[in-house]
Ligand SMILES: [Zn+2]
C-alpha cells in the first residue's frame with residue numbers, strides 16, 4: 017500500500033491524500049488551496065494523478081480546504097463515489113455551488129485584466145453547475161458505521177468535533193491477509209465548543225495522519241467566551257460603534273449566534289440588531305436547524321428555547337440581497353455584523369471592514385484561523401493601514417483576536433487527543449499546518465514517544481509495506497488481528513452465501529480461515 021500527499025503539506029489548506037492498494041485508489045479529501053496568491057495558483061494546475069483512476073473520495077468535512085476541488089476532480093473524469101456524513105453532504109450542497117460561483121466571479125475579473133493586456137483568457141476552475149453535477153456522486157455514511165468499500169478496504173467515520181458533520185476517518189486495508197489501519201484526523205475540534213461534541217478518542221492505529229494547524233500555539237485563556245463577547249459588545253456600543261465579526265459561514269457563524277441567543281434569553285444583550293450578512297451562512301444555518309441530532313446534549317436542550325424566543329428572532333436580520341447588505345454601511349452603532357469570508361479575503365466582510373476599520377468607535381472580532389497572506393492575518397498582525405478594494409484604509413478600530421473561539425484544537429488539545437490512544441501509532445504523518453507549527457509539534461512527539469514522525473512535502477509518496485514497521489509477514493498476525501480477519505471472513509462468507517455462491521472465492525476464504533484458526 018502506498019500513501020501520497022497532494023496538499024496541506026507544510027501548509028494548512030488543500031488537503032488531499034491518496035491511498036493506493038493493488039486494485040483501489042482512494043482520496044481522503046480533495047480540498048482547495050487558500051491564502052497567498054502562490055497557493056491559490058495551485059488550484060488551477062492539473063492534478064498530479066489521473067482523476068479517472070480514483071475509486072472513492074472519503075471526505076472528512078465540508079470546509080472548502082477539504083472539499084473545494086471535488087467538482088474539479090469530477091470535471092476531470094472522476095466517476096467514483098464521494099463518501100461523507102449527512103451534514104457534510106448537506107453543507108457541501110450549498111458550499112460547493114457557492115465556491116463555483118466565486119470561481120466564476122474571480123475569473124471574470126481576471127479575464128477583464130487579461131483582455132485589456134491582450135493576453136489569452138482563462139477558464140474558471142469549475143462553475144456552479146460543475147459543482148451541482150459533482151454533488152450527484154455523494155453518498156452518505158453515518159458516524160460509527162464500519163462499511164466495506166471493497167473486499168479489502170473498510171472505512172468508518174468518528175465525530176471530529178470540528179464543525180457540524182466533521183469526521184475523523186478510520187480506514188482498514190487488508191493486504192496478503194494482514195490488516196493495516198490508518199487514521200486521518202481531518203481537522204480536530206477545539207474542546208468545549210458550543211453546539212458540537214468533543215473530538216472522539218481513538219484507541220489504536222498503525223498509521224496516523226494528523227493535522228497541526230495550532231501545533232505550536234495555545235489558545236489564549238479566554239475565561240468565559242460568552243462573557244468576553246458581551247464585554248466587547250457593551251464597550252463598543254458605549255463608544256458609539258459597531259461590532260464586526262468576520263466568521264466562516266459554517267459553524268463559527270452559528271456558534272456566535274448561539275452565544276448571542278443565550279445572552280438574549282438571559283436578558284443581558286444590549287439593545288442591538290444582529291445582521292447575518294452572508295447568503296451562505298444563512299443557508300448553512302438552515303442546515304443546522306435540521307441537524308439537531310448531531311449536537312451535543314447541552315445544545316440539544318437549549319436550541320429550541322433560543323430559536324423560538326421572540327426576543328432573539330426580533331433582533332436577527334438575515335440579509336441575502338446585495339442591496340440589503342449595502343444598507344448596513346450606513347449604520348453607525350448598535351449593530352453586530354457577522355459576515356464572511358472568515359479570513360476577510362473575499363465577500364461582503366470587506367465592505368464592512370472598509371466602513372468600520374477606520375473608526376475607533378468600532379470593534380473587529382476575529383473568531384477563527386487567519387492564514388498567512390490574507391487580509392485578516394494582516395489586521396491581527398497589527399498593520400496600521402490595509403488595502404481594501406484598491407483603497408488604503410486606516411486600522412483604528414479595536415481589534416480582538418479571540419482564537420479560543422477557534423474550531424481547531426490548540427497544541428495542548430492536539431497532544432491530549434494523541435495521548436488518548438491506548439496503543440500509540442508507530443508512524444505519524446503531520447499535515448495541515450504551517451512549517452513552524454508542524455516542526456514544533458513533531459519535536460514534542462519525538463521527545464515524548466518512541467515513534468517515527470514525518471512532515472511530507474507536496475507530491476511525496478510513502479510505501480507503507482516496505483521499510484516500515486510491519487512485522488506481520490515475519491511473525492504472523494497478532495491474536496487480535498487474527499480474530500478481526502476471522503470475523504470479517506465469516507461475514508464475507510455469509511454474505512456470499514446469501515447473494516450468490518462464488519465457489520472459487522469461498523474456497524479461497526476457507527483456506528485463509530484454516531490458517532488463521534491455527535493462530536487463535
Ligand atoms: Zn476545517
Ligand SMILES: [Zn+2]
Nearest residue numbers: 079081082203
Ligand atoms: Zn482544514
